[in-house]
């Protein structure tokens with residue numbers, strides 16, 4: 001999931017739902033009593049996501065579509081139809097963008 005670092009404010013891919021910081025550097029700053037600094041800095045125009053993290057996000061989008069399809073088989077209409085349609089739209093959008 002994407003979360004916002006509690007120290008620097010940058011979005012990051014959290015591997016655990018309890019993650020609060022984007023990096024060891026920010027975790028250390030928090031341990032040393034540094035409060036949120038995100039608003040004090042100029043906005044960073046470069047995204048702080050690595051190539052691997054972006055690939056993981058793309059994989060998660062495909063997994064979400066797959067999960068929606070599987071969930072559709074377990075619920076009655078009209079929800080099942082809506083889930084199938086949502087899954088199809090996600091996959092079509094990913095395909096259309098070459099993902």
Ligand SMILES: [Zn+2]
Pocket residue numbers: 005006007008009010021022023026
């Ligand atoms: Zn941070």
